[in-house]
Amino acid sequence: MDISSDIKTLQERIALYEDMNAYKALYELLYPRLHRFSVAIVKSPETAEEIVSDVFIKLWELRRKLGEIQRLGVYLYTVTKNLSLNYITRRSETPLANLDLDDVSTVVELRGPLEQFISAETIAEIRRAINDLPPRARIIFQLTREDGMKYKEVAAVLGISVLTVRNQLALAIKRLAQALPDHVPVTHLPHIFSKS
């Protein structure tokens, strides 16, 4: 994650000084991602907000030991995953250990400049292609594209091998590419390349 060093700085301040400002900054930094991730599993944004809150309650209770945790980002994603799966489990009979879910709702948004030169139809095609992906591939696509996680980190959070992550992402991209039209006014594209 490109925000790893920010996480580390805040982590130290919380562990050493119980710094509430750092705690708040960490929450605001990670809430969007963790919430998105939780929503993919539990579906409801309200439930997801409570789950992320529970994650941060645990983090606060752990504050003195926080320095011991090596990759806090991955750790928090994992806790979010477990609490989310737990929530689902308590509502059904069958326990779920992994993300072999029937139904993972991911948020894949395609906005901004893209709308200028891709028709609404194409955007709908792309969305459909993503939703048709198997749940695991979809979640991996979201974690890498939306949250900027590395293959290794995704593998750690989901409890699968790096190779699986890599294969699943390749699959997702291939399927997406197949959904794209052959004719696109390429001349407009170069402007979007810089990721600020």
Next chain:
Amino acid sequence: MHEDQFWDIVGLMLNNEASPAQLEQLDEHLRKHPELRKKFLLMHAIWNTREEEQTDLPAAFARHMQRLNTHLASPVRTDDVSPQNSRSRGIRKLIWIPAAAAALVIVFGSVALFKSGSRHQTASVNTVSTKPGSRSRIQLPDGTTVWLNADSRLDYEEDPGGATRNVHLSGEAYFDVVRNKERPFIIHTAAIDIRVLGTAFNVRSYENEKNTETSLFRGSVEVIPHNDPERRIILKPLEKLIVQNSREPAGRVASMPTPDPGDDKPLMSISSVHVEPNDSTAKEILWTRNKLSFNSESLEEVALKIERWFDVKVTITDARLKSKRYTAVFDYENLNQVMEALRITGNFTYTIRKKEVVISP
């Protein structure tokens, strides 16, 4: 290169994980298959476009803090969200905490000494200091815990072997002193020394304030004014001692007698620690819970506290505003919110520009 391999490398490239060799292969393949170029560029564009964040983060955090405070306040904390079937080692560590907590606090206590604010060591004396706007928590070699408020400084001995444990304080700190009858703990400030056996209390001694205050919560302390060592005072729990820092005219502190011109003795008074009826935290130490509080304090005193808490400069343009008194408690509010709340009660106007606040009628 097989088509699947191509998309594999595209994936690596988009995620910034492709090796130079892989990037070359990608380039080569695109050169040989120009029909793929458009789709490749489009994929790249799709990958890089992100949705803007919709959530009101401060509001979400405020809701979270409500839940956190509720959770921390409940006497029996049932953790019904902890997963049963989790194989994650992280979760197991959570359950393991209580046994090792004490040892770990000491570890982090000493790490803090090396990293916090400013630290220097001459012979065996360590210094910990905080800047305006930040607070710190330290553990001393004997196990005593000290919460240091903003803009404060504590000097202590690294390897205390003497008959007494000594620290020097400038600013404000809350002490939770480890009991040791054989070795009294003594806190030295500019105006007074405080002799402690084992107890919890707050000391407030800022250079630019008129008084030094000591508030006792548990145990007992003996306060010894520098200028008048015979006039020792022993505090009982929930008593507060206020000592004037220097020989300034008594002025507006109503509880203090006006001094004789030739009288050098420090002026002192004893009052009670203020305990909010709804909240068991005394007003004097709300700052340890990250709450900013004013207890019938003049705007001048309020300004000083705000300067320290938020690390800003406050100017009051009209002297007539200075004497009005304010009582308030703020909980994670930012500077804007605090100023707005005070403005409504105080009937003044203010501007905030970068790190400067100007208060006018």
